Amino acid sequence: MEDVIMTRVYVRNAADIQNVAVVHGEVFRDIRPAMTIVKVDFIDAHILVEIEAEAVYGGADEKSDGKTNVQR
Template sequence: MSGIGVRRGSVGPGQDWYGYSEVVRVGPLAVTAGCTAAVDGVVQAPDDAAGQARIAFRAGLAALAEVGLGPEHVIGTRVFVVDRADAMAVGTVHGEVFGDVRPAATMVVVAGLVDPAALVEVEFTAWAG
């Protein structure tokens, strides 16, 4: 497809068997896949939702950078946490990253993520128009 920028980076080994890309950009629109605190397949900051959120946000922003977009282009975020008690800490990290940008944001408590050590997963929608 013309006009699509795709980064196939170090998100995880599932990119090939699952058939996904870390980020896809079509014209001014870019969407990231879910980003966690996994680095080389190992979840970092065990038992620290805020620490995992920082790593996940950095991963999502790095993916967007690969297609020429920065945090100022983010118009929406989706944050998934596995423990309601972590919502405030993770939301605080979201505010540190996006406080000046103010994207539309959703946070959802989920039963779990694919890797049981992962406490947080984030997705971004960005617009360069």
Template sequence: MRRNIGTGSPWEGVVGYSRAVRVGDTVHVAGTTAVRDGQVVAPGDAYRQARVALEIIVAALAECGASPGDVVRTRLYVTDIRDWEAVGRAHGEVFADVRPASTMVQVGALVDPGLLVEIEAEAVVGSGVTPP
């Protein structure tokens, strides 16, 4: 059975996607950025943008019955690879003991020029590690 989760992002309806989709025990969380109420949060601050994106991801996981401890894979897209340490620190604060398979790559741009980071996640409900 499929369950789609939306968060009201301004792009969900235009592009035709869901923030998260749960099928069986697997949850896929779409690329998530630091946008709240239609506004980019913390322009110029890759660490803070990563933290906000991760907060949105954690909330989407919870709505799907999953937790950060269930995350098995993340993908991190940055507009400047020199931000790897700040973005990695934010990721590590959420997933330190979970240690999902993860990839970070530099991309040419994201949907808004103020965005520096976009993060995807995949989880398997019940597979989890209890994060600290």
């Protein structure tokens, strides 16, 4: 988990955004990845939240010195 550098969070109900953001902050408290949160309508009405995470192997080491070396 410490190599997570970015998350994208999709929520079905706008009213849930604050609660989702609070939980995200608790889970990623020590990691602090960049975060995008978007209100969407899922095809499946049973899906309330979807979280996509992007990690870079060794990302925790790179974040500690403030430098990121991401190759795509």
